Amino acid sequence: MIFEIIVRDKKTRARLGKLKTFHGEINTPVFMPVGTQGAVKTLSPEEVEKVGAEIILSNTYHLFLRPGHEIVRKGGGLHKFMGWEKPILTDSGGYQVFSLARLRRIDEDGIYFNSHIDGTRYFYTPELVMEIQKSLGSDIIMPLDICLGYGASYWETKEALEITLRWLKRSIDYKNNSNMDHQLLFGIVQGGFYKELRKEAVERMLNIDLPGLALGGISVGEPKDKMYEIIDYTVSLLPEEKPRYLMGVGAPEDLVVGVSMGIDMFDCVLPTRLARHGVFYTSKGRKNIKNAQYKEDFSPLEEDCDCYTCRKFTKAYIRHLFLQHETFSYRLLTIHNLRFLFRLMENIRKSIREGRLEEFKKEFLTEYLRDDRENRLEKEELWSKLLI
Amino acid sequence: MIFEIIVRDKKTRARLGKLKTFHGEINTPVFMPVGTQGAVKTLSPEEVEKVGAEIILSNTYHLFLRPGHEIVRKGGGLHKFMGWEKPILTDSGGYQVFSLARLRRIDEDGIYFNSHIDGTRYFYTPELVMEIQKSLGSDIIMPLDICLGYGASYWETKEALEITLRWLKRSIDYKNNSNMDHQLLFGIVQGGFYKELRKEAVERMLNIDLPGLALGGISVGEPKDKMYEIIDYTVSLLPEEKPRYLMGVGAPEDLVVGVSMGIDMFDCVLPTRLARHGVFYTSKGRKNIKNAQYKEDFSPLEEDCDCYTCRKFTKAYIRHLFLQHETFSYRLLTIHNLRFLFRLMENIRKSIREGRLEEFKKEFLTEYLRDDRENRLEKEELWSKLLI
Numbered sequence: 001m002i003f004e005i006i007v008r009d010k011k012t013r014a015r016l017g018k019l020k021t022f023h024g025e026i027n028t029p030v031f032m033p034v035g036t037q038g039a040v041k042t043l044s045p046e047e048v049e050k051v052g053a054e055i056i057l058s059n060t061y062h063l064f065l066r067p068g069h070e071i072v073r074k075g076g077g078l079h080k081f082m083g084w085e086k087p088i089l090t091d092s093g094g095y096q097v098f099s100l101a102r103l104r105r106i107d108e109d110g111i112y113f114n115s116h117i118d119g120t121r122y123f124y125t126p127e128l129v130m131e132i133q134k135s136l137g138s139d140i141i142m143p144l145d146i147c148l149g150y151g152a153s154y155w156e157t158k159e160a161l162e163i164t165l166r167w168l169k170r171s172i173d174y175k176n177n178s179n180m181d182h183q184l185l186f187g188i189v190q191g192g193f194y195k196e197l198r199k200e201a202v203e204r205m206l207n208i209d210l211p212g213l214a215l216g217g218i219s220v221g222e223p224k225d226k227m228y229e230i231i232d233y234t235v236s237l238l239p240e241e242k243p244r245y246l247m248g249v250g251a252p253e254d255l256v257v258g259v260s261m262g263i264d265m266f267d268c269v270l271p272t273r274l275a276r277h278g279v280f281y282t283s284k285g286r287k288n289i290k291n292a293q294y295k296e297d298f299s300p301l302e303e304d305c306d307c308y309t310c311r312k313f314t315k316a317y318i319r320h321l322f323l324q325h326e327t328f329s330y331r332l333l334t335i336h337n338l339r340f341l342f343r344l345m346e347n348i349r350k351s352i353r354e355g356r357l358e359e360f361k362k363e364f365l366t367e368y369l370r371d372d373r374e375n376r377l378e379k380e381e382l383w384s385k386l387l388i
Numbered sequence: 389m390i391f392e393i394i395v396r397d398k399k400t401r402a403r404l405g406k407l408k409t410f411h412g413e414i415n416t417p418v419f420m421p422v423g424t425q426g427a428v429k430t431l432s433p434e435e436v437e438k439v440g441a442e443i444i445l446s447n448t449y450h451l452f453l454r455p456g457h458e459i460v461r462k463g464g465g466l467h468k469f470m471g472w473e474k475p476i477l478t479d480s481g482g483y484q485v486f487s488l489a490r491l492r493r494i495d496e497d498g499i500y501f502n503s504h505i506d507g508t509r510y511f512y513t514p515e516l517v518m519e520i521q522k523s524l525g526s527d528i529i530m531p532l533d534i535c536l537g538y539g540a541s542y543w544e545t546k547e548a549l550e551i552t553l554r555w556l557k558r559s560i561d562y563k564n565n566s567n568m569d570h571q572l573l574f575g576i577v578q579g580g581f582y583k584e585l586r587k588e589a590v591e592r593m594l595n596i597d598l599p600g601l602a603l604g605g606i607s608v609g610e611p612k613d614k615m616y617e618i619i620d621y622t623v624s625l626l627p628e629e630k631p632r633y634l635m636g637v638g639a640p641e642d643l644v645v646g647v648s649m650g651i652d653m654f655d656c657v658l659p660t661r662l663a664r665h666g667v668f669y670t671s672k673g674r675k676n677i678k679n680a681q682y683k684e685d686f687s688p689l690e691e692d693c694d695c696y697t698c699r700k701f702t703k704a705y706i707r708h709l710f711l712q713h714e715t716f717s718y719r720l721l722t723i724h725n726l727r728f729l730f731r732l733m734e735n736i737r738k739s740i741r742e743g744r745l746e747e748f749k750k751e752f753l754t755e756y757l758r759d760d761r762e763n764r765l766e767k768e769e770l771w772s773k774l775l776i
Binding site: 037038039041042043044045066067071074075076081082083295296298312313314316317319320321323324326327328330331 | 684
């Protein structure tokens with residue numbers, strides 16, 4: 001059995017599980033840091049492991065463009081190329097083609113697009129995306145899908161879903177004939193923000209033999225209440241026994257809420273990207289190291305944090321380095337933000353084990369929200385709904 | 389005794405020594421990596437120690453401007469602020485005022501200048517420079533001096549030397565009355581490229597009680613043969629028993645040549661700065677990771693190097709990260725370049741101990757020069773002079 005559920009929470013849909021992959025076992029619910037170009041930005045593989053990562057995500061689209069999957073293959077596959085021995089999940093690039101590439105044209109065969117780097121024209125097919133991920137050798141792979149923005153019409157969404165489902169079949173066919181047995185191909189549930197389409201997607205995927213199911217087309221510009229609503233609805237349709245991966249979502253509040261809705265896997269660039277903008281997570285919400293109040297603050301980013309950054313450096317020092325554009329400060333903030341999320345995931349898993357996730361969720365969200373004046377009202381309204 | 393000479397080379401002026409400072413002992417000849425803003429760019433303190441650094445240099449001018457020495461003092465001094473427990477040398481900022489600041493005006497009291505960051509007007513005096521370095525708490529400190537470019541006239545150079553000598557006395561007076569006994573104040577020998585002025589500088593400093601002497605005003609735009617000539621001449625005048633520090637010089641060839649001329653200490657931004665431009669050192673000269681020949685090169689930067697980068701990553705991977713502007717690649721190249729220099733220093737010290745520095749120098753320079761087509765002819769001429 002690839003996925004094993006160890007504990008089911010009684011009050012929510014949360015589950016504690018173990019997912020077996022070729023490069024090792026993952027404890028779920030799990031957060032996956034993003035290493036877009038074959039490196040989690042600013043960190044060494046050892047540092048990624050040390051903050052608590054059990055699996056990372058890397059981007060098929062980016063590695064296809066640079067350095068090219070052939071080079072990664074010749075280098076012994078992505079694990080060896082980047083010096084990371086634990087599991088890797090690669091996405092399909094569908095989202096990147098949608099968000100980064102220019103002059104897209106989609107037809108039944110695949111997607112034509114111009115590279116966001118140098119404008120070169122490429123043709124992306126479900127088969128090519130499988131071939132790329134075979135070269136990369138990632139443990140969990142994703143099929144090419146069509147990802148639409150928030151606001152796409154019903155018919156546009158339905159057509160995209162139909163193509164996505166046909167592409168899934170082609171991806172499976174390619175995989176079955178390509179000696180890729182050690183790689184786990186997940187299915188991606190699309191359907192936008194139309195519940196009937198999400199339902200149709202799930203129903204038509206139920207009889208396909210897939211080791212896991214992902215929720216795609218989420219966090220594409222919609223308000224957070226719409227996001228939570230469609231996640232909650234879609235997860236309610238999914239089979240119990242398969243791992244559920246919510247693609248591209250992973251703010252601290254999303255992790256807590258998502259797990260309680262039954263999500264097992266998350267990935268998000270937020271902790272690493274925010275770090276490079278000076279933002280760091282604390283249990284009382286996001287803060288920015290550029291803030292003048294930290295000029296002579298000789299305490300760590302967060303008092304009880306066990307990360308390298310907090311054990312060794314003060315806000316005043318990190319602020320100084322950040323303002324002087326010293327890249328070491330990006331690393332220090334990245335380490336802290338990732339460690340914050342992994343400690344959060346550890347607490348979430350512990351809470352599920354102890355049957356008190358609902359209490360933990362309330363405590364965490366109340367505390368995390370408290371000082372966040374930026375969008376306090378909007379969030380309070382949302383949280384009050386979620387906490388009921 | 390602060391400085392102890394352990395072995396004197398018989399064929400050259402090289403010496404093997406130990407320099408005692410408040411934060412520990414340094415094995416000379418020593419190379420000091422530069423941590424301008426209170427961090428060796430891209431590296432953690434642990435990484436700096438691991439590549440072999442026994443002492444680092446930090447810049448008084450930069451720390452005075454940002455974050456300000458008062459903040460460093462409140463943070464417990466530079467060692468604590470930046471998390472580095474081994475010795476630190478801080479320069480005086482004289483060179484930075486000369487090379488970075490704008491609208492300089494020098495008078496008997498000090499130097500007026502505009503910050504290179506925001507144009508703020510400052511007034512730098514010998515006393516202020518001592519006060520800053522007291523706040524920083526560095527182990528070896530330097531007095532404010534006047535640093536001129538190559539081509540300065542005799543009279544300009546003589547006047548600068550006179551002021552520098554008077555400022556040295558004021559620096560000593562300040563230090564003696566300021567509870568700074570644990571900090572070692574070196575004298576800076578100026579005099580430009582005029583041998584009689586260098587001679588005068590040394591003679592007038594001989595009767596001053598200083599724990600070490602530095603050669604300043606070198607590597608300021610002169611050709612390399614002029615540089616070596618003035619170093620060689622000046623060192624020949626210096627007392628045997630004091631450590632000699634060649635400021636701002638430290639290309640691999642300079643280290644080997646400088647040691648054989650009797651230099652004990654070097655600092656240079658080259659290994660760290662070059663790394664951020666993709667340049668890496670090898671025993672066969674400098675190479676650039678951007679070069680297309682490394683696209684599918686799955687070997688380390690240098691085959692027999694013991695650094696983290698070479699033990700773990702290939703040129704193809706580092707090249708990919710570098711071309712994608714991933715800051716981790718700057719770190720990987722910085723680690724290698726510093727380790728290259730520290731291995732070179734280890735070999736130099738070993739050669740002195742074994743009485744074969746002259747042979748080592750010939751071997752190293754011949755090999756290091758071989759593939760360097762860029763300025764091969766110019767260098768060959770120079771080396772042929774040096775090797776005779």
